[in-house]
Amino acid sequence: MLQRVVGMPSFLFLVISTLAVFSVTQAGVTVDCGKNSVSVRWVDVNSQVDPSLLRLGDCPPTQVSVNSQGSEAVFYAEFLTCNIRRLVTTNEIRFETEITSPTLSKATPFSYPVACAYEREDDWVPPLYGPLLFHTHGQGDLAFGMALMKDDFSGVATTTTFSLGSMIPIAASVAQQNHQPLILLLDECLASTTSELAPDSHVYPLITNKGCLVDSKNANSTFLPRNQWSEIRLSLQAFKFATGEDVYLHCRLVAWDPRDLDGGNKACQYDRTSSRWVLVDDPSQSSLCSCCDTNCQGRKKRGITADSTAVNAVIGPLVII
Incomplete structure (x- = not known):
């Protein structure tokens, strides 16, 4: 079953059980998926984007730095925050959002997908009034x-x-x-x-x-x-x-x-x-x-x-x- 909030998330009811923790690194973005949250680290050596203007969903970075080695933005978000979308399918529970840059900047605006997927147990059903x-x-x-x-x-x-x-x-x-x-x-x-x-x-x-x-x-x-x-x-x-x-x-x-x-x-x-x-x-x-x-x-x-x-x-x- 899927529940979702738009403008909020995708699915409205959320239960997580037996979740694995993993990390994926690609194109200067590191995604660490935890049990109830996600941590994302964005690094760019040549970017002209102010890292403080980046957004994970609709949340600003929790930490930024700019030095001679480049720009860095670190995000931490629980899955029920930052307009992170939740999708529950037959086999998995998935959380999706994007890192986006401001449209008014010297660099071309971009959107980088961020996702965490977990195995769904066979007997999983959403509670009626799980919070959104x-x-x-x-x-x-x-x-x-x-x-x-x-x-x-x-x-x-x-x-x-x-x-x-x-x-x-x-x-x-x-x-x-x-x-x-x-x-x-x-x-x-x-x-x-x-x-x-x-x-x-x-x-x-x-x-x-x-x-x-x-x-x-x-x-x-x-x-x-x-x-x-x-x-x-x-x-x-x-x-x-x-x-x-x-x-x-x-x-x-x-x-x-x-x-x-x-x-x-x-x-x-x-x-x-x-x-x-x-x-x-x-x-x-x-x-x-x-x-x-x-x-x-x-x-x-x-x-x-x-x-x-x-x-x-x-x-x-x-x-x-």
Whole structure:
């Protein structure tokens, strides 16, 4: 299973067990992969780049030096920091990022890949609410989580293979910590055959237009009743898209003030019986969903904005047969 954070990492839930430690040296870059962190040493004799301007992910060096022998930058980062991406596949757990140079420099900008890969045990499954920390500009940290679930939502799914037409249970949550009460919403979800979205990616839309479950219009996909504001459950009907291939679900999670739902922050699904869009959390306000077939726009709320309380997540690979 894969979990991912974009703009944050790739996969949202992370467990590491029996990890090897290794070192790879190439082109003046030494990568030392530890159990929970990575150390990187960048050395260049002739570079015109100021080493203090280099970045590992979005983190600056922990140590720099410039002398007659050249420039050096040393980075140390734990795997849950610096916008390091996590990818969990059938056989391995992999952490990926890059060393990048500034675009405004005398030298040509460059990007050097950095990766640590570990063997994944056969019985490894991600915990439902493993932490993904996201800093919210002085309001503290929010911990988001997302996972495929068992049919009764009693725990994390032990399989990632689904029959066409069966239901795919998904749960997501946000730990509010010291924040005011927040409601968790799914702003967008797309299925793709790749773990990274690109302009030419083959995609199948599930949730679009700021919270409209478009897949409920032609299938039995549905939001489930909430147990609490900070959690959202989704039951997707397994679709024909890319049957037999690896499929990744790319979703954007948004934490919002539950007293201030609007056209841009909502959870809507299509009621085929009444042929109308319905606001899941308060059907009396279903007028907020009237834009689902056109173009939904929202407003920003002072102190809590969609930009400051949102993360991108990737779940997969899963296979539909």
